[in-house]
Amino acid sequence: xxxxxxxxxxxxxxxxxxxxxxxxxxxxxxxxxxxxxxxxxxxxxxxxxxxxxxxxxxxxxxxxxxxxxxxxxxxxxxxxxxxxxxxxxxxxxxxxxxxxxxxxxxxxxxxxxxxxxxxxxxxxxxxxxxxxxxxxxxxxxxxxxxxxxxxxxxxxxxxxxxxxxxxxxxxxxxxxxxxxxxxxxxxxxxxxxxxxxxxxxxxxxxxxxxxxxxxxxxxxxxxxx
Numbered sequence: 001x002x003x004x005x006x007x008x009x010x011x012x013x014x015x016x017x018x019x020x021x022x023x024x025x026x027x028x029x030x031x032x033x034x035x036x037x038x039x040x041x042x043x044x045x046x047x048x049x050x051x052x053x054x055x056x057x058x059x060x061x062x063x064x065x066x067x068x069x070x071x072x073x074x075x076x077x078x079x080x081x082x083x084x085x086x087x088x089x090x091x092x093x094x095x096x097x098x099x100x101x102x103x104x105x106x107x108x109x110x111x112x113x114x115x116x117x118x119x120x121x122x123x124x125x126x127x128x129x130x131x132x133x134x135x136x137x138x139x140x141x142x143x144x145x146x147x148x149x150x151x152x153x154x155x156x157x158x159x160x161x162x163x164x165x166x167x168x169x170x171x172x173x174x175x176x177x178x179x180x181x182x183x184x185x186x187x188x189x190x191x192x193x194x195x196x197x198x199x200x201x202x203x204x205x206x207x208x209x210x211x212x213x214x215x216x217x218x219x220x221x222x223x224x225x
Contacts, residue, residue, distance in 0.1 A: 004157070009185065011217035013210055016185045018222075024072040024156045027059060028141060028163025028170050030125050031077055032108050033118035035164060040106040040118055041194065045099065051199070052164050052192040056124055059162050059190050062219050063125065072154060073131040075121055076141045078169060079114045086137040086144065139172040148180055158183040160222065162190035167202040174206065174214060189218045 004022060008015040033039040035052045042049040066073055080087050080102055087102055095102050102112050109116030114135055127133055137144040151159075159182050163170050170191050177184045186206055193199035206214035219225075 009217055010221045011185060011215045013207055014215070016215040016217065017183065018185070019158050019183075020069055020071060022155055023158040023160060024074050024151060024154075025062065025066045025160045026141065026162065026173065027063070027073065027075045027121075027125065028161065028173055029076055029078050029165075030056070030059065030122050030163055031079075031118065032120055032122060033106070033111055035122055036108070036118075038107045040100065040104070040108065040111040043107045044104075044111075047194045051194055051196060055162070055164075055190050055192040056122065058219050059125055062160075062162065062187065062190055062223070065223050066160070067128070071160075072156060073128070074147070074151075075127050075131060075133045076145075076147075076163070076169075076173075077114075077119055077121065077133070077135050078137075078139070079112050079119045079135040080137055082110075082113055082115065088137075091138070139169045140176040141169070141173040142176045142180065151182075156182075159185070161186050164191065165193040166191040166199040167193055171202045171205065178214060184214060185222070186214060186216045187219050187222060188216050189220075 004019045006017040006019045009018045034041050037049050041047045084103055100111060104111045106118055108118030113119060132150060134145045134147055141147050159177055161174050161184055174184050174186055188203055203216055206216050
């Protein structure tokens, strides 16, 4: 980070060195199928939407803050082609065994299929012109996409990570970003899971080993509220 201006953001277990001019905000998988009451997870599987609905206004406020500072906003969607040609056999079996096969019909179309309403980002958090959007066939946003290339092209070295679910796609993306050399900060009040215990377990993983794994803070801590 030679020559890059940073500020210390209060975080756990140590302060995070944020370089706003080289930062992107990742909004991971805030899709109807995961976060809308009629989406597949809540409308078909019957999961409680409250834990994921709670983070929507916080992310909305964070988006306003980021855009006011010229921070790049990046959206991801866990999704597959309609013919499922990008669905690995391993993932197919895992998701079927878990009870939510990719492509299953729901109230908002086929589950995790590109072009279906359920696959779209929530209206409350809709992308703006100039934001980046990625469809990803894996849990990590760096697998099967050119996300890393697009970030490097823009001189991005720091990532603010939000979205769902904390223990799945959020954690997978965070760990992948670490290994690629990005400075990554998880905003715990802007991430969610259907089971609070799973959310907390993911946070505990990041805080383990006295910071060797990662940094965690809140949106208020980041924005200085």
